[in-house]
Amino acid sequence: MDLLSVNSVNKSYGGVIANIDVSLTVPKGKIVGIIGPNGSGKTTLFNSIVGHHPIDSGEIYFNGEEISSLPIPKIARLGMLRTFQQTHIYGKMTCIQNMQISSDIDANWKRVFNPFSKDVDEMVNELLAFVGLYKKRFLLAGDLSFGQQKLLEFAMALMKKPTILLLDEPTAGVNPTLINGLIDRLHQVNEEKGITLLVIEHNMRVVMNLAEHIYCLANGTMLADGKPDEIQNDQRVIDAYLGN
Numbered sequence: 001m002d003l004l005s006v007n008s009v010n011k012s013y014g015g016v017i018a019n020i021d022v023s024l025t026v027p028k029g030k031i032v033g034i035i036g037p038n039g040s041g042k043t044t045l046f047n048s049i050v051g052h053h054p055i056d057s058g059e060i061y062f063n064g065e066e067i068s069s070l071p072i073p074k075i076a077r078l079g080m081l082r083t084f085q086q087t088h089i090y091g092k093m094t095c096i097q098n099m100q101i102s103s104d105i106d107a108n109w110k111r112v113f114n115p116f117s118k119d120v121d122e123m124v125n126e127l128l129a130f131v132g133l134y135k136k137r138f139l140l141a142g143d144l145s146f147g148q149q150k151l152l153e154f155a156m157a158l159m160k161k162p163t164i165l166l167l168d169e170p171t172a173g174v175n176p177t178l179i180n181g182l183i184d185r186l187h188q189v190n191e192e193k194g195i196t197l198l199v200i201e202h203n204m205r206v207v208m209n210l211a212e213h214i215y216c217l218a219n220g221t222m223l224a225d226g227k228p229d230e231i232q233n234d235q236r237v238i239d240a241y242l243g244n
């Protein structure tokens, strides 16, 4: 069954056409990748899917429900979460506090100053350890490196137990020595927690190791899609990357 299905979506910003007739499907339980040169419309597509902005035309179905006119919190409550290319964390709060407020989709700031349940604390520790940040748990998130902030944001998303997680360039800015570990964790999240993943990734090696099916955007249109080896050998994809 397709968990997510994007049908012929168009999106412009004023005169800038960012997505033209874009379609894709994400089957439940799979890891699907999106590649494409800078400015090809990848992040715009994520923003359309999660309800960050209205689309100009097309349809987006999640779990059989048309969601293209729903606002972000409503879509989040249906089980769809995303992480950002530029991280969205609370820099003046510790890693633990960032995780605690993520335990609730409708996080209420006041809760930060109230005790959290033992279950939440256990989950915080477990997930911080999972992404390799347990030793940094008392540090302010703003004092982490960019790559560590991306790992924290990933762990924060997992606190909310999403059905599908949309990751926007999860390895960008992450120390190369940590990237293989991160790929393993993404596989683990998919296999053990059953979370479907849609991953924008600039690094070809990473996306080849991660996704079972890959879509390639170029100049706002869907240029090609296929299995990793098909995409790797697709002349149109090679040209789009070399031409950039």
Ligand SMILES: Nc1ncnc2c1ncn2[C@@H]1O[C@H](COP(=O)(O)OP(=O)(O)O)[C@@H](O)[C@H]1O
Residues within 6 Å of the ligand: 013, 016, 017, 018, 036, 037, 038, 039, 040, 041, 042, 043, 044, 045
């Ligand atoms: N908020 C915005 N306002 C105006 N133009 C935008 C905005 N966001 C993206 N764009 C433009 O849309 C195009 C696609 O951008 P984006 O979706 O960020 O691509 P990618 O994530 O593939 O690098 C680019 O030309 C970009 O400059």
Ligand SMILES: [Mg+2]
Residues within 6 Å of the ligand: 042, 043, 044, 085
């Ligand atoms: Mg982007």
